Amino acid sequence: MTHPDPKTRLTDWFRQWRSPLRKFLKGKRAVGASDLDDVAQEVFLRLMRYERTELVENPQAYLYKMASNVAAEWAIRSPRAKPHDSHWLTGLTSDDDPERSFSQRQVEEEVRRAIETLAPRQRRMLKLHHFEGLEYGEIAQRLSATPRSVKRVLTKSYASLRQKLDAQLLGDITDGRE
């Protein structure tokens, strides 16, 4: 992956880890909250078993690929291997299940509430990024801010949303959306 053209390289860089990330988030076996720590533990062990030099090539790609693999493996393994996974397997109901869509509405509500606890500046930047799809640099231009402060504000926002969103919800958020 040593393209001379930096632009192509950047596209590759994103493509190479965004796709494993999507797989982790949207896989048929999207990981529930109670399993996330277990998955992380197993991913951690796998990371330890890899050569550091190999991981360094594209760490995010490895991270999300391992996470989606672990989730998939646990889903197909016998219940013995992962005794408490039955509950989230049964939670994987079809999309038009009424209970499911109700919980999606709850998710929306929860996310809205969490966003509203943030400062106006944080909300502005999040909206530009996640709704209008602007990159950090573009946000900086739009708001006449420095890229550095955009990154700082977004970092702070994510950490704070992570604390505010209900733990169970964070696991369920993407289940059944695809």
Next chain:
Amino acid sequence: MDASDRRQRASEEAASWWVRIGAGELERTEREEFVDWLRESPVHVAEMLRIAKVNDALDQFQGWLQVNTDGPDDEENVVALPELPKSESRPALPRTAHKRYWTGLIAAGAALLVLGPIGLFLGYRAHVIETDRGERREVALTDGSVVEVDPESRLRLAFEEHTRRIFLERGRALFKVAKDPQRPFLVEADGATVRAVGTAFGVEHRKQDIVVTVVEGKVAVSGKETSLPGPASAGVTTLVPAAQSPQDLLLIAGEQVRMPLSTSTQPLGKESVRKVDSERELAWARGQLVFDDKTVAEAVAEFNHYNRIQLRVADAAIGMRTVSGVFDASDPESFIAFLQTDTTVHVTRSGSEMILQ
């Protein structure tokens, strides 16, 4: 710093990494830093995954148009996040110096059974780790050391202020010791003590003997008489530094000593040390079985130790054949396939048993 502070800090660091990664390709040194950060704790991995989920939730959020973004542009409510702490300023878990080596040695492959994550990671003080047949476990200890526990093993942990002590009551384990000169790491088996500061070594408590194999660094091995009297002592009774006591045997990387159980009170001679290929000798720690002219019967016994599916040899002639090779301990079927390459072996399954004849 308690567990929830640690987690909060981890999620702030994860958020910071997320944003840095989203800003464009990371430099190699940054990627190295990121890999090291991930490999520092399962909590870091978990928080990174959670931050990904938070971002996904925001991408999916339908109500952005209704979100009110008006308001003063001041940053009063936006407390600046400290820069990512440098590794040496982070007190959480000592980074082991030899991770890189280990990742190579413990190359992928072994199927591990994993314990509940966080409690385990933060909580082992005085505890017992016990594995069943067919169960291998990798346990991260509070001091940053990692123990790989073989099936049918039992370890008792006693971590005190001045010593980190582990009793290997049966079975075998591989220890990757986090460096802490103030707190020697002691593994005791049948009265013999293996003392290390920061190194990696395997100890096997077998029927007839204790086997110590060193992969990295050095350890001091002593017989029963030099067992430590109390927790305050940093070494042997007379506080001699590691490996200075005459009864002690110093082992360096690639060396192995076997001590018969009955005579482990006797002084150990330098002649009992042999040079070994430690990677091969410790193949069990990464879930491999190495057979060097073993009989099929012996090989089957080894496989049975690692698996719930039990093999049984119903034909003595097959049992007496010899095999050599390296096998995945969790995959007896490939072993059977190997046997079938030059003889006819009939396999009958009944319940969790596979009968070879």
